[in-house]
């Protein structure tokens with residue numbers, strides 16, 4: 001099993017073994033949007049490892065210009081189809097987030113993360129953070145829901161809040177990092193919401 005290759009994830013989509021898929025936007029993002037909708041300036045947002053795209057939808061509906069990246073072709077196909085079916089103006093592109101074209105550098109006002117960070121090998125986290133930083137405009141905002149479970153192994157690989165701070169602080173200021181109160185039942189007490197500002 002090589003989780004860094006699209007093949008691994010594509011198989012999961014084709015076999016319908018996508019146990020991570022909650023079939024809706026993460027409730028923590030809905031809560032965030034409800035609280036911040038009025039004050040957040042609209043802009044360009046990328047969703048990393050977007051899967052079937054659910055998290056992109058409420059932001060696109062709220063007026064953000066959203067594109068989701070995922071390297072599994074079926075994820076992109078299904079996300080695009082869902083957006084079309086529900087008439088949601090979100091776009092999706094098949095791409096490896098570690099090898100995005102340079103034309104995306106410093107193009108985004110926001111990045112959204114949900115169960116992509118936990119899907120990459122932990123040793124690639126510093127590279128992930130560097131890439132996130134390189135995609136954002138100066139002072140761009142990284143908004144993430146992280147899987148902070150403490151079970152060994154993965155994916156999903158758990159992370160502690162203090163590891164998250166260590167990972168992100170070289171390139172980001174931590175605006176907030178707190179437990180998610182409105183998780184789906186299977187993830188209660190195992191998620192943290194992070195809002196980080198590119199430095």
Ligand SMILES: C[S@@+](CC[C@H](N)C(=O)[O-])C[C@H]1O[C@@H](n2cnc3c(N)ncnc32)[C@H](O)[C@@H]1O
Pocket residue numbers: 003004009010020021022048049050051052053069070071072075095096097098114115116119120
């Ligand atoms: C656990 S799934 C989560 C999908 C989605 N965020 C969700 O919550 O339903 C991880 C996703 O990240 C994608 N992924 C993993 N590594 C990636 C990479 N290097 N580039 C792009 N996508 C990646 C996989 O294809 C998969 O769709």
